[in-house]
Each structure stands twice: as structure tokens, then as C-alpha cells.
Amino acid sequence: MHAIAQAAVDQTPPNCRVSAEQAAVIARHADILESLGPGIVDAFYETLYAHEPTAAVFKDGERPMREESLHNWWRRTVRGPIDDQYWSWMAMVGLIHVIRRVTNPMMLAMAQFVADYLDEHSDRLELDFDEEQRVVEAFRRVAAMTGSVITWGYDHAVSSSLFEVAGMPEALLARLRDEEVKSALVSARKEVTRN
Numbered sequence: 274m275h276a277i278a279q280a281a282v283d284q285t286p287p288n289c290r291v292s293a294e295q296a297a298v299i300a301r302h303a304d305i306l307e308s309l310g311p312g313i314v315d316a317f318y319e320t321l322y323a324h325e326p327t328a329a330v331f332k333d334g335e336r337p338m339r340e341e342s343l344h345n346w347w348r349r350t351v352r353g354p355i356d357d358q359y360w361s362w363m364a365m366v367g368l369i370h371v372i373r374r375v376t377n378p379m380m381l382a383m384a385q386f387v388a389d390y391l392d393e394h395s396d397r398l399e400l401d402f403d404e405e406q407r408v409v410e411a412f413r414r415v416a417a418m419t420g421s422v423i424t425w426g427y428d429h430a431v432s433s434s435l436f437e438v439a440g441m442p443e444a445l446l447a448r449l450r451d452e453e454v455k456s457a458l459v460s461a462r463k464e465v466t467r468n
């Protein structure tokens with residue numbers, strides 16, 4: 274998990290990662306941020322349950338447990354530290370979702386949802402405008418990095434499981450994939466040109 278998270282972080286240009294200053298901004302306001310937890314969790318699950326493909330992921334009676342998981346995530350995120358261990362945990366959380374068939378579009382949309390929620394409710398932080406904007410920006414970065422780590426973990430899980438099943442070295446698998454995508458692109462270009 275550590276290696277997967279590190280690979281995702283390393284591929285992200287440094288000025289797009291969560292900086293030490295941004296982690297400190299979040300830590301500075303951990304108490305008030307934590308108090309937004311119930312509202313975020315509620316809005317998050319209202320959104321998922323209101324949309325058929327995301328609602329279909331859940332089993333009957335699972336909602337209270339899921340809300341508790343997200344609440345824990347929120348608490349851990351605002352309490353910090355947002356460090357290597359945090360990103361390793363996010364890589365693992367990503368894999369937990371793969372098993373439940375939660376897709377990358379669902380994960381990316383909901384990471385963005387959290388950042389948007391904070392932006393829309395930033396007056397509740399009761400901070401001066403500049404500090405409020407620093408918190409909002411810090412969460413945009415957390416959301417973007419969460420998306421990077423989770424999607425990278427997803428790709429890694431798919432390619433390494435194909436490797437296990439097909440017994441093919443990953444480099445060969447990647448070459449075959451590139452060839453397939455190249456020919457798929459030929460028909461994709463024709464289709465897009467027609468539109």
C-alpha cells in the first residue's frame with residue numbers, strides 16, 4: 274500500500290500536492306472542521322442513495338455502518354497528520370471499494386463532492402476571508418490527491434490481478450494493452466470525426 278501511494282504522489286507535480294502549509298491550515302482548524310462532519314456525511318450519503326447506480330452498491334441496512342466509516346475518515350483527515358501513512362491508508366480504502374464495485378467515476382465525483390461541500394459551507398468556519406479560502410483550497414488538494422491515490426490503486430489492482438490470472442509479466446501485459454488501445458483508437462477517431 275505504501276509503494277502504491279508513494280507512486281501516485283511521486284507522479285503528481287509537487288505544486289499540485291497537499292503542501293505542508295495546507296496540511297497545517299487544516300490542522301489549525303481541526304475542531305471546527307470536525308464539527309462539519311455530520312453535515313458532510315449526511316449530504317454524501319443522501320447523494321449516493323439518490324442515484325440508482327451508486328445506491329445499488331449498498332446492501333440493505335448498511336447505511337449506518339457506511340456513515341460511521343465516512344465519519345471516521347473525516348475525523349482522521351481533519352485531525353491529520355496528512356502524511357505517507359495517510360496516503361497508504363487511502364490506497365487501501367481505494368482497494369476496499371474495488372471489491373464492492375465502486376468505480377473511479379463514483380470515487381472521483383465523491384472526493385470532489387466533499388471539497389465542494391466545504392466550499393459551499395465555508396461561512397460556518399467563521400474565519401476571515403483569506404483563511405477561509407486557504408482551508409477551501411487545502412481541501413481541493415486533499416480531494417485531488419485522494420482521487421489520484423485511489424485511481425492509481427484501482428489501476429494497479431486491475432493490472433496485478435490480470436497478471437496473477439494470466440501469468441503474464443506486467444510489462445508484456447502493458448505492451449499488449451497499448452496495442453489494443455491503438456487499434457481501438459482507430460475506430461474511436463472515425464466515430465468522433467463522424468459526430
Ligand code: HEM
Nearest residue numbers: 321327330331342343346366369370373375379380383384
Ligand atoms: C471520497 C470518496 C470516499 C471515501 C473517502 C470513502 C471512505 C470509506 C471508508 C474509510 C470506508 C471504510 C473502509 C474500511 O473498512 O476500513 C469505506 C467503505 C465503503 N464505502 Fe466508501 N468512501 C468513498 C466513496 C464511496 C462511494 C462513491 C461509494 C459507493 C458508491 C462507497 C461505498 C462504500 C462501501 C460499500 C464500503 C464498505 C466496503 C466493505 O467493507 O465492504 N464509498 N468508504
